[in-house]
Amino acid sequence: METNQQNLFSGEDEATWKRRWKMMYASVAGYAMDGLDMLILSFVMTAIIKEFGLSFVDAGWIATYTLIGAVIGGYLFGIMADYVGRVKVFSLTILLFSVFTGLCAFANSVTELNIYRFLSGLGLGGEFGIGMTLVAETWPAAKRARATAGVAIGWQLGAVLAAVLSALVVPQFGWRGLFAIGVLPALFAAWSRRGIPEPDIWMNRKLLKESIKKKMANGEVLTETEKEVWSQANKFPLMQLFAGSRKTVTTFALTVMTSVQNFGYYGIMIWLPTILMQKHNLTLNKTTTWMVATVIGMVIGIYLFGQFADKVGRKPAYITFYICSAAAVWIYSLLNDPISLLIGGAVLGFFCNGMMAGYGALLSEHYTTDARSTAQNFIFNSGRAVGGFAPVVIGMLAAKYTLNGALVVLAFVYLLAAVNVFFLVQETKDVKLD
Structure with missing residues (x-):
């Protein structure tokens, strides 16, 4: 049909x-x-x-x-x-x-x-x-x-x-x-959403499922492809994220990535202004200037990461930015000069938040249309839940060591994230969505 x-x-x-x-x-x-x-x-x-x-x-x-x-x-x-x-x-x-x-x-x-x-x-x-x-x-x-x-x-x-x-x-x-x-x-x-149609891939999947349902109701024999589509369509979307060991490992690895992303973002944006005011005796106005520089670095990083990931692939882009984020956080903990802190903040924002550019593509490419939105929201929001503890964890580390010492720990977290991508995440550049 x-x-x-x-x-x-x-x-x-x-x-x-x-x-x-x-x-x-x-x-x-x-x-x-x-x-x-x-x-x-x-x-x-x-x-x-x-x-x-x-x-x-x-x-x-x-x-x-x-x-x-x-x-x-x-x-x-x-x-x-x-x-x-x-x-x-x-x-x-x-x-x-x-x-x-x-x-x-x-x-x-x-x-x-x-x-x-x-x-x-x-x-x-x-x-x-x-x-x-x-x-x-x-x-x-x-x-x-x-x-x-x-x-x-x-x-x-x-x-x-x-x-x-x-x-x-x-x-x-x-x-x-x-x-x-x-x-x-x-x-x-x-x-702004008025008149926007559903994506072709979702609508055509819906039409195919309706066609299969009609064939089944009429007692017609399904093709092997139709049987596979129907079997997949009837699975609860969240379960598709854990369908088999390979998919489960992928879901785990991607959740680690979004957890590190959110942990780093909330940890840096919540605590660095405090570091600037307490350790470096900067005024609130100067701290605001740092925040502006950091956000500018984030925007540029996001834009260029998207270009980079499309050219060299998802894995090389993420591994490069994780390693550079670790270096940037560690170096930043050693800075003292106000100008260096301002420039360093922009560099921090560039690498640490630039990776936000790739998650929409990366998460979409690992899952089918029947579970793609579920995967995006489940994996990223699980990472957001973990990231929400960043201010507390970094505060505890700062109490035991120093705020700068806590940043060094964050640098090691970025390195572990790079290892996670290298071993557990498959390359999906230019993959056709299904």
């Missing part, structure tokens, strides 16, 4: 590229809203502590509830996107975190605020992997890492937007005003 095939993203004509770019813009906007929503909290935490009379522990739980929601949402919505469609669930996640971000402005107690942050976190966690999947499934294999690099830059844009909105809104309207205004760009991100 023949099925009608969707063919909207496989050509090289102008109309096809317009659709690809629209998919890219929508995914970038979505991930930018992730960054905006997460960073808004950091800019208003002091005001929230003052209004509700919170301890630092109570305030920390506000961020923790957001993170817990993100991990759970990543798992749930990733699976939903494999079943009912990427674009539908993608829009749902954006609307979810925009609505509950807005409701934070009306919270009458810290308990109410925690509930809203948890529910907004559900949408945050679901958005990342689905956006990466959409771009990976619609852009050519030769440009896949570069395309997902564009999505990764979205987070940095959201962080910048959070800083700008905080400076403009908080002095006039307070922390509640910032949450209320924060709804608008999130709603814009949801609006």
